[in-house]
Amino acid sequence: xxxxxxxxxxxxxxxxxxxxxxxxxxxxxxxxxxxxxxxxxxxxxxxxxxxxxxxxxxxxxxxxxxxxxxxxxxxxxxxxxxxxxxxxxxxxxxxxxxxxxxxxxxxxxxxxxxxxxxxxxxxxxxxxxxxxxxxxxxxxxxxxxxxxxxxxxxxxxxxxxxxxxxxxxxxxxxxxxxxxxxxxxxxxxxxxxxxxxxxxxxxxxxxxxxxxxxxxxxxxxxxxxxxxxxxxxxxxxxxxxxxxxxxxxxxxxxxxxxxxxxxxxxxxxxxxxxxxxxxxxxxxxxxxxxxxxxxxxxxxxxxxxxxxxxxxxxxxxxxxxxxxxxxxxxxxxxxxxxxxxxx
Amino acid sequence: xxxxxxxxxxxxxxxxxxxxxxxxxxxxxxxxxxxxxxxxxxxxxxxxxxxxxxxxxxxxxxxxxxxxxxxxxxxxxxxxxxxxxxxxxxxxxxxxxxxxxxxxxxxxxxxxxxxxxxxxxxxxxxxxxxxxxxxxxxxxxxxxxxxxxxxxxxxxxxxxxxxxxxxxxxxxxxxxxxxxxxxxxxxxxxxxxxxxxxxxxxxxxxxxxxxxxxxxxxxxxxxxxxxxxxxxxxxxxxxxxxxxxxxxxxxxxxxxxxxxxxxxxxxxxxxxxxxxxxxxxxxxxxxxxxxxxxxxxxxxxxxxxxxxxxxxxxxxxxxxxxxxxxxxxxxxxxxxxxxxxxx
DNA sequence: GATGAATCTGCAATCGATTGCAGAATAAAA
DNA sequence: TTTTATTCTGCAATCGATTGCAGATTCATC
Numbered sequence: 001x002x003x004x005x006x007x008x009x010x011x012x013x014x015x016x017x018x019x020x021x022x023x024x025x026x027x028x029x030x031x032x033x034x035x036x037x038x039x040x041x042x043x044x045x046x047x048x049x050x051x052x053x054x055x056x057x058x059x060x061x062x063x064x065x066x067x068x069x070x071x072x073x074x075x076x077x078x079x080x081x082x083x084x085x086x087x088x089x090x091x092x093x094x095x096x097x098x099x100x101x102x103x104x105x106x107x108x109x110x111x112x113x114x115x116x117x118x119x120x121x122x123x124x125x126x127x128x129x130x131x132x133x134x135x136x137x138x139x140x141x142x143x144x145x146x147x148x149x150x151x152x153x154x155x156x157x158x159x160x161x162x163x164x165x166x167x168x169x170x171x172x173x174x175x176x177x178x179x180x181x182x183x184x185x186x187x188x189x190x191x192x193x194x195x196x197x198x199x200x201x202x203x204x205x206x207x208x209x210x211x212x213x214x215x216x217x218x219x220x221x222x223x224x225x226x227x228x229x230x231x232x233x234x235x236x237x238x239x240x241x242x243x244x245x246x247x248x249x250x251x252x253x254x255x256x257x258x259x260x261x262x263x264x265x266x267x268x269x270x271x272x273x274x275x276x277x278x279x280x281x282x283x284x285x286x287x288x289x290x291x292x293x294x295x296x297x298x299x300x301x302x303x304x305x306x307x308x309x310x311x312x313x314x315x316x317x318x319x320x321x322x323x324x325x326x327x328x329x330x331x332x333x334x335x336x337x338x339x340x341x342x343x
Numbered sequence: 344x345x346x347x348x349x350x351x352x353x354x355x356x357x358x359x360x361x362x363x364x365x366x367x368x369x370x371x372x373x374x375x376x377x378x379x380x381x382x383x384x385x386x387x388x389x390x391x392x393x394x395x396x397x398x399x400x401x402x403x404x405x406x407x408x409x410x411x412x413x414x415x416x417x418x419x420x421x422x423x424x425x426x427x428x429x430x431x432x433x434x435x436x437x438x439x440x441x442x443x444x445x446x447x448x449x450x451x452x453x454x455x456x457x458x459x460x461x462x463x464x465x466x467x468x469x470x471x472x473x474x475x476x477x478x479x480x481x482x483x484x485x486x487x488x489x490x491x492x493x494x495x496x497x498x499x500x501x502x503x504x505x506x507x508x509x510x511x512x513x514x515x516x517x518x519x520x521x522x523x524x525x526x527x528x529x530x531x532x533x534x535x536x537x538x539x540x541x542x543x544x545x546x547x548x549x550x551x552x553x554x555x556x557x558x559x560x561x562x563x564x565x566x567x568x569x570x571x572x573x574x575x576x577x578x579x580x581x582x583x584x585x586x587x588x589x590x591x592x593x594x595x596x597x598x599x600x601x602x603x604x605x606x607x608x609x610x611x612x613x614x615x616x617x618x619x620x621x622x623x624x625x626x627x628x629x630x631x632x633x634x635x636x637x638x639x640x641x642x643x644x645x646x647x648x649x650x651x652x653x654x655x656x657x658x659x660x661x662x663x664x665x666x667x668x669x670x671x672x673x674x675x676x677x678x679x680x681x682x683x684x685x686x
Numbered sequence: 687g688a689t690g691a692a693t694c695t696g697c698a699a700t701c702g703a704t705t706g707c708a709g710a711a712t713a714a715a716a
Numbered sequence: 717t718t719t720t721a722t723t724c725t726g727c728a729a730t731c732g733a734t735t736g737c738a739g740a741t742t743c744a745t746c
Contacts, residue, residue, distance in 0.1 A: 005459065005486055007732055018696045023734060033694060048482065050459040054401045055732035058701050063397065072426065074642070079422035083415065086443060095457060098441050100429060114438060116348065116393040139391065143348055253629070260631045283626040286596070288603045299417070350702055361726045366704060376724060398702035401731050 006047040014043050026051070057119065066309065067115035068098045069108065069125040076281065077298050078126070081150065084302025085124060092310060094121065101128055112136040122146035122309045124302075127155065146312040150305045152195070160312060160323045162305045166196050169294040169330035170203030173248055173276040176292065176332055178211050180274050180340045182246030185213070188233055188258065189222035190250040197250045200278065204248055219244070230257020237273070238265065245273060246338075252277035252284050252293055259287070259337065274338040290335035297328055304328065349390040357386050369394070400462065409652065410458035411441045412451065412468040419624065420641050421469070424493065427645025428467060435653060437464065444471055455479040465489035465652045467645075470498065489655040493648045495538070503655060503666045505648045509539050512637040512673035513546030516591055516619040519635065519675055521554050523617050523683045525589030528556070531576055531601065532565035533593040540593045543621065547591055562587070573600020580616070581608065588616060589681075595620035595627050595636055602630070602680065617681040633678035640671055647671065 008026070012019040017036065025032045025040040026049075032040075057063040066089055070078040086096050097120065099111040108128060115123055116139065123140055127149065134157060140147045141159065149161040177185055187204055190197035201220075208215045221233055233254065237244055249255035255277035259269055267273055269289055277284055280295035304326060315321035351369070355362040360379065368375045368383035369392075375383075400406040409432055413421040429439050440461065442454040451471060458466055459482065466483055470492065477500060483490045484502065492504040520528055530547055533540035544563075551558045564576055576597065580587055592598035598620035602612055610616055612632055620627055623638035647669060658664035 003485055003487070005462070008734095009732075019733080020697080020735075021695055023732095024695090027734090031694065036694085050456060052401070052462060052732050053460045054397045054406065054462060055701090056734080058395070058397045058401055058703095059732080059734050061701065073416075073429065074419070074423040074426040076417070076419065076422075079419075080417040083417040083443070086416065086441075087445075090442075095440060095442070095461070097438060098425075098429075099433075099438070100426070102430070113393060117396045118438070119348070119395060119397055142346055144346070256629050260629070263631065283629065286599050286603070286626070287630055288606065351704095352702075362703080363705075363727080364725055366702095367725090370704090374724065379724085395702050398731090399704080401733095402702080402704050404731065 005052075006044075006049045007052065008049075010047060011040060011043050011049060014047070015040050063119050063121055064094050065097050065118060065120045066094050066306075067111075067118070067120045067123045067125075068096055069111055069115075069123065069127070070098070070100055071126060071128050072100045072102055073098060077151075077279070077296070080298040081126075081302035081305075084299040084304075085306045086302075088303045088306035088310070103128070105133070109136045112140065116140070116143070116145075120145065122148070122313060124148050124150060124305050124309060126151045144316065146309055146316065148305050148309050148312070150301055158323050160308050161325045162301055162308065163325060163327050164196075164296050164301070165327040165329055166199040167203035167206075168327075169278065169296070169332075170200040170248070171207045172330065172332040173278070173292070173294055174204045174207035175211075176334065176338060177246040177248060177274055177276060178208070178213055180246070180270070180338050182274055183213060184242070184244045185215070185219065185246035185248055186233075186237060186244045187215075187220045188228060188247055188249040188254050189220055190227055190254075191225050192222065193225070200250050227251065227254055230254060230259075230261045233258050234261035234265070237262070238267075243267075243272060247273060247275045249275065249277050252279045252281040252291060255291055255293070255337075256283060256287055259289070259291070270336065270338050270340050274340060276338055280333055284333075285335065289337045292335045292338040293333050295331045295333050297331065301328055348395075349387075349392045350395065351392075353390060354383060354386050354392060357390070358383050406462050406464055407437050408440050408461060408463045409437050409649075410454075410461070410463045410466045410468075411439055412454055412458075412466065412470070413441070413443055414469065414471050415443045415445055416441060420494075420622065420639070423641040424469075424645035424648075427642040427647075428649045429645075431646045431649035431653070446471070448476070452479045455483065459483070459486070459488075463488065465491070465656060467491050467493060467648050467652060469494045487659065489652055489659065491648050491652050491655070493644055501666050503651050504668045505644055505651065506668060506670050507539075507639050507644070508670040508672055509542040510546035510549075511670075512621065512639070512675075513543040513591070514550045515673065515675040516621070516635070516637055517547045517550035518554075519677065519681060520589040520591060520617055520619060521551070521556055523589070523613070523681050525617055526556060527585070527587045528558070528562065528589035528591055529576075529580060529587045530558075530563045531571060531590055531592040531597050532563055533570060533597075534568050535565065536568070543593050570594065570597055573597060573602075573604045576601050577604035577608070580605070581610075586610075586615060590616060590618045592618065592620050595622045595624040595634060598634055598636070598680075599626060599630055602632070602634070613679065613681050613683050617683060619681055623676055627676075628678065632680045635678045635681040636676050638674045638676050640674065644671055 008019045008022040012022045022040055025037040068082060068085060073079055089096055101108040122145060147159050149155060149159055151164060221228055221236055255275050259275055269275060277291045277293040280293045284291040284293050312321055351362045351365040355365045364375060365383055368380040411425060411428060416422055432439055444451040465488060490502050492498060492502055494507060564571055564579055598618050602618055612618060620634045620636040623636045627634040627636050655664055
């Protein structure tokens with residue numbers, strides 16, 4: 001009843017040839033007589049033969065497995081990046097080994113170790129923001145294993161990266177708010193030490209400056225090390241007289257909570273206050289009013305990163321590899337939460 | 344500059360011993376003199392040695408890789424199931440190879456093939472609802488590879504399963520609506536041929552019957568092969584006089600859209616119509632009013648499935664394995680969309 | 687039938703790690 | 717010092733597939 005998976009040797013025995021012949025026949029090697037080849041392939045099919053990837057890779061000295069390192073898989077941004085990665089790599093015959101760091105730097109290190117042990121062909125990684133020590137990634141570089149960083153950016157290593165142009169995304173949203181007539185805009189910030197949110201702030205601030213819209217620090221609403229709840233933000237906004245006429249939130253979540261809170265006290269959105277989010281979470285199109293936000297093309301980011309990896313694998317063969325950075329331009333998704341006039 | 348990863352042979356050469364000795368030393372085999380052992384382990388560390396998992400598994404005839412098959416990874420339910428799986432298996436030294444079927448039955452077959460080629464230790468699978476042919480799964484059984492199905496259920500195979508008790512979940516929601524005073528409840532259905540939605544219907548219907556709440560087929564709102572939009576559902580509801588006082592939706596999405604649509608025409612929720620969703624999507628706690636829904640403990644489902652797999656691996660050694668089914672009881676999350684009185 | 691060319695197939699080493707068994711080195715006993 | 721027991725270490729085969737090289741087979745040609 002229990003049964004082992006067939007090997008080329010089993011096939012060889014059944015076909016009365018050596019395993020070398022089987023190996024060649026299954027590779028459609030022209031050295032093998034076409035009749036023998038067909039006979040062998042038929043037997044292989046009958047035995048339900050699946051080549052042993054372990055043995056194959058061991059012999060070939062390379063695997064068709066690519067490692068993907070993410071902080072966690074159950075965040076929509078990451079799972080959709082992975083979706084993009086998987087699609088591209090699968091089409092090229094690669095499999096994907098996904099590991100999550102779960103907010104632990106040491107787990108991240110262990111994960112890289114694990115990938116090295118699997119002799120993976122390459123790595124796509126979104127390093128945790130807080131990890132300061134990149135020695136584990138340097139190990140990959142040392143062994144000439146192609147490494148691509150995505151999403152996060154403040155790393156100074158000779159490695160290719162796919163990045164979100166958060167600066168540009170924020171600029172788009174700010175531009176839009178201004179075009180909708182907003183003149184007193186609140187910046188709803190994220191945690192202070194986060195590089196990404198910092199870039200969004202810069203894009204926002206610079207755009208206002210360029211358009212000569214006044215902006216001062218008291219228009220920045222921020223908690224020290226986490227997010228401001230929508231309710232708290234609403235209270236602070238309502239305390240301002242005259243009321244601000246626009247809010248730029250660094251996340252969709254904050255924006256949505258804020259909308260709910262403001263609606264309760266009767267503030268009209270977007271007529272009194274226009275609000276933008278960031279990320280284009282699935283929710284944003286469903287809530288009332290639908291939220292204007294910035295789409296980060298996460299799926300495409302995965303696809304681009306995967307393609308870069310394939311390219312790098314190719315280039316390393318000819319020694320023509322040079323690391324590069326690709327910035328993905330985010331897209332402004334205009335919805336009713338800001339629509340006060342036609343742009 | 345380019346450098347290969349070290350092997351036991353490299354270590355052996357540096358230590359002036361044979362590779363057998365190295366292999367044993369690294370396994371803390373007591374046969375090896377403790378001084379030799381320590382010397383070898385030191386050298387291994389210096390060379391940054393990572394054991395070649397391919398070679399190791401090939402020799403041992405088993406791998407520490409577990410395959411996970413899902414329809415798609417970028418759905419929150421699946422990514423959080425995977426999160427649970429990964430956590431449990433990682434702690435036991437297993438890695439997880441994730442493959443998505445992407446709505447293609449043939450891709451599902453290919454994925455199983457791919458797992459077989461990797462000589463994976465076991466498989467956790469959520470088969471697509473529409474695939475009728477389970478031969479590829481039977482192949483796993485044939486080769487004694489532990490297989491666990493999760494979430495989906497209408498499969499008749501001698502295989503362990505972790506299932507959501509959708510019947511019970513629906514019963515909980517129905518019970519709750521009745522307790523909130525609803526007497527004329529609409530059932531907002533999903534696609535007709537879907538087993539899961541069918542079970543939810545049965546749980547709903549039976550509960551109404553048990554509580555002597557009248558229910559007839561014209562209270563079922565349904566599209567033939569997909570979901571009813573919130574707007575269409577709202578129109579059909581508003582056409583009823585007197586207005587229904589409750590809605591059971593098989594998904595959160597439909598429920599949320601319905602709420603938005605009803606709010607626009609001034610229907611008070613929950614006072615006029617109480618509404619329940621199903622799944623406890625992240626959104627549901629954020630929207631206004633927050634949606635009463637059924638939590639499926641998806642992360643826990645992954646964890647349970649993973650534990651079952653580990654157990655099965657253990658049991659197969661002693662030939663004590665018997666497939667079993669575990670039903671996870673869903674949880675009613677009560678929020679304001681139904682809260683008309685204290686239960 | 688002999689010779690040479692062309693076509694096909696098998697031997698054996700290899701990838702990196704593991705392990706049974708034999709044999710070397712060391713320690714203990716005679 | 718010799719013998720025996722004990723402790724260590726290495727040889728070589730193995731897992732399953734690949735591949736250079738040599739040898740076998742077939743076929744055409746003289």
